[in-house]
Amino acid sequence: MTRRQRRATLISLAVAGLSLATLLVLFALRSGVDYFYTPSRVAAREVGPGVSFRLGGLVAQGSVQRGQGTAVMFAVTDTKATIPVVYEGILPELFREGQGIITVGRLEADGRFRATTVLAKHDENYMPPEVAKALKEQGVWQGDAKAPPSTSVNAGTRQK
């Protein structure tokens, strides 16, 4: 096999590999990603039921109801709009009213958000950046400029 043929083989292999990967990536980016929405945008019906997305905001004061059993109901707010959330499972340690959180799940037909994952940070002063930004844009929360060394979004609990 000549050098040229070998090069052609190598290049076609690489091209084949790359195009396969490109196809996979394009396909996966259509279906495998979650968009982030604030309660206001959900209230404005920007997203329909059955679509997986991330809902972020503050846990509304006085909204947390622990039913009998493992289901928990609470509401996520950006002060302009409030979305009720149902979650079954163990909440992260720092989940509490007034805390900035992100939940992942889908809207149900009745307008409640069924969360499969609740992410709160293992840090008292934590505000998820998406939530902080959305709240800042609405002038609700100014944030403290000197945030402490921060930690984790995936330190939450999830439910398969």
Place this chain on the structure above:
Amino acid sequence: MIIETGHFALILALVVSVIQMAVPAYGVYYANRSLTSIAAPASVVQFLLVAAAFFALMTAYVSSDFSVENVWANSHSAKPLIYKIAGVWGNHEGSMLLWVLILALFGAAVGVFGSNLPSAFRARVLSVQGSLSVTFISFILFTSNPFARLVPAAVEGQGLNPILQDPALAFHPPFLYTGYVGFSMAFSFAVAALWEGRIDAAWARWVRPWTLLAWVALTIGIAMGSWWAYYTLGWGGWWFWDPVENASFMPWLAGTALLHSAVVMEKREALKIWTVLLAILTFSLSLMGTFLVRSGILTSVHAFAVDPRRGIVILGILAVFIGGALTLYAWRASSLKAGGLFQPISREGALVVNNVLLSTSAATVLIGTLYPLGLEAVTGAKISVGAPYFDLTFVPLMIPLLLALPIGALLAWKRGDLPAVWQRLRAVLLASLLIGALALALVRRGPWLAPLAIALGAWVVLGAFAEWAARIKAFVVPFDETFRRALNLPRSAYGMLFAHAGVGIVVIGITATTAWHSEAVLVLSQGQKLAIAGYEVVFNGAVPGRGPNYQETIGRFTVSKAGTAVTTLTPSKRIFDAPRQATTQAAILNALAGDLYLVLGDSQSDGGFVVRAYFHPLVRLIWLGALIMAFGGILSISDRRLRLGAARPARRVPSSPLAAE
């Protein structure tokens, strides 16, 4: 005082690294030997100075010197000693100092062990390594000084985040950094080779052991991080496709590709230009990982630097080094002579497939990691790319890689013989399919793909042993001859056996735990029980407890299986004193067959507790497999240590017994 000494040592290290960068380069240009010979001692002095600076900071942590801002912000006097030490790198400034320390260590290693490299080449390598040191030491001194004083000094520190106070996490960063920064060696060698315009098998012989060392450290570091996430975060996940995990995984993938292409280059002098590119890309991904993790643009456990200025500086550094190296590559790569020829069906060909798949998969991970950032910059939409994306892109690329692995390892160099390989692998294929069928018969639930994936894992493990059996001619020659051959095989052959078998074991572990895990969430009052995966778990109530720097509520559970008591498990919820944070401590019953994983949740008004139980079958195999891979790497390094260095020709390793037949 010792802090000022450390600061001063770091400034001196900057001066020395400027000398290390500039003087040898000047010396190479004017062919002045006395100038190039400065490189090696400079690298050693630089390392000693950085080590002194690091030691000074560590002293401040151990003695809880809260007049140092960094110590005050990240430590606490009541913390156990090990976490005081780990606190050094549990923050942005200290971890950058650790980064530079390891960089200087690798530079000094070239200085000390590189006496058999051509002196001009060594000077070039050390000059490039020096330029990295200059950049990162300046970065520390000008934007992230860990030696800044706090005036007035504080009485007590703010403490380290409790979820970081964990033995696995204490040693996770040093391993990870040794991996990240270890790839700088391959980078410096690649740039030096481009600069010199010459490259040969000796280059690969030098680069391989160092890359292997970095790869081993990175493998262990990633495994530790995954293990930590598994038992700390409280829901038993072991990999999240979190951008920060990806940041360490991309260099690992590229580094794995580099190890394999360097083999081709060492043995056959082929793929030179590609190997050089891969060396540049691997370290570029490490740098990018540092940027992603340190810039604070990602939401993550690791995002320390909230100062956006630092992010921009790191981005600038990234642009200069990656852009510079790639420009140099584009300009000079054609001057590197191409090497040996081979047929597509050959060991080389198989390793090309390996490289294509590994680097493409690294690229898909890169896209998944950067796409949200790009999309937000362009459209403002915020998205998260999670497991579904990676399941659809990364996994399909791994399947052909794993299928080809045993075949490629059995092919001869230069020209392979597929029918002969088939003959050796027939039995392996049959056995793997049987194992898959056995898994199906045993479990009889879950996705239909799972038994096939188990078979794939078995195929890789058994294939690795088939390759070994072929080398020692098991069952072909008399037993004592086989035994003699097994003893005489070079250690790197055993390294390959373990590394490949480790991959298969990881695949089996991932498959089993993903497909067949089970979980139960219940509210339990004292005396109530739950059943999961054949275990019966009885809740015996919760009691308060007190640790060195936390209060806790401990749940007590007795676990029995088929009527016989197995163990008691005590998951707990902790509240740390400083900073005042709560963590969940899962209790795990470790068994090779699977982990029983208990989490104590919130208490209910009626005195019950939410209890979450998981069963993760074969999950241990994931970390065990990773350790076996790392062990294989260590075996291989111990083989090459004897001929670490390029000048001597390699001992002729019977690299391909098949070819000789």
